[in-house]
Amino acid sequence: MSTTKKIGIITGSTRAVRVGPQVSEFITKVLSSQLPPGFTLHQIDVATFKLPVFDESVIPAAIPNYASFSHAHSIAWSDEIKKCDAFVLVTAEYNGGPPGGIKNALDYLHHEVHGKPFLVVSYGIHGGGSANDSLRKTLEIMGAKIVETKVCLTFSQKGEKMMGLSEDTRLASAGQLGASTLEEWGGQKSEIEKGFGEVKEALVKAPE
Numbered sequence: 001m002s003t004t005k006k007i008g009i010i011t012g013s014t015r016a017v018r019v020g021p022q023v024s025e026f027i028t029k030v031l032s033s034q035l036p037p038g039f040t041l042h043q044i045d046v047a048t049f050k051l052p053v054f055d056e057s058v059i060p061a062a063i064p065n066y067a068s069f070s071h072a073h074s075i076a077w078s079d080e081i082k083k084c085d086a087f088v089l090v091t092a093e094y095n096g097g098p099p100g101g102i103k104n105a106l107d108y109l110h111h112e113v114h115g116k117p118f119l120v121v122s123y124g125i126h127g128g129g130s131a132n133d134s135l136r137k138t139l140e141i142m143g144a145k146i147v148e149t150k151v152c153l154t155f156s157q158k159g160e161k162m163m164g165l166s167e168d169t170r171l172a173s174a175g176q177l178g179a180s181t182l183e184e185w186g187g188q189k190s191e192i193e194k195g196f197g198e199v200k201e202a203l204v205k206a207p208e
């Protein structure tokens with residue numbers, strides 16, 4: 001039996017043009033540099049599952065097995081999440097909360113995340129802390145193990161503002177992570193590593 005622990009890096013934003021995949025790439029690079037043997041990283045992009053607004057007739061928490069789902073999209077999403085032992089959830093913040101797409105995607109799940117460690121990483125104009133808190137609460141209710149460290153990454157506020165938005169915030173909205181932002185986020189690597197350390201610790205403690 002393989003004891004390799006698979007960590008899913010979930011990209012939660014689903015817009016046609018989005019910066020989410022680049023944020024996940026930044027996180028992946030940080031984590032890859034401290035990945036011990038026995039751990040693998042696995043990319044999960046919510047957008048690729050094209051989930052409709054939750055349309056199953058069952059409550060995921062109440063069903064004994066996944067055969068109770070009636071739609072192929074639910075089964076594909078559930079199967080993908082089931083494969084992983086722990087997660088780093090990368091989320092944007094829209095209007096003070098998580099993007100509807102990631103909340104909707106989580107609503108399809110229960111057993112697939114129950115008891116599994118989660119580090120939530122948010123990004124935004126002020127770090128996306130409200131979206132982060134909201135998803136931590138949702139995941140807690142679903143029985144996931146949320147690690148103590150909460151990572152909030154703020155787009156650089158350098159440069160000229162237009163309509164109140166910094167240059168790098170405007171760039172992010174157009175799907176590009178700015179150089180100043182990447183440089184500033186480099187200073188938060190130890191925080192990301194700390195959160196991931198807590199994920200690894202929770203995994204080691206978890207019963208097989």
Ligand SMILES: Cc1cc2nc3c(=O)[nH]c(=O)nc-3n(C[C@H](O)[C@H](O)[C@H](O)COP(=O)(O)O)c2cc1C
Binds near residue numbers: 092
């Ligand atoms: C509908 C919408 C609402 C937004 N609301 C917020 C917000 O409440 N807080 C924030 O920090 N940024 C907000 N933004 C700006 C986003 O941080 C920025 O566009 C970022 O690129 C979104 O991530 P994404 O590109 O992965 O979708 C909002 C963007 C959109 C599209």
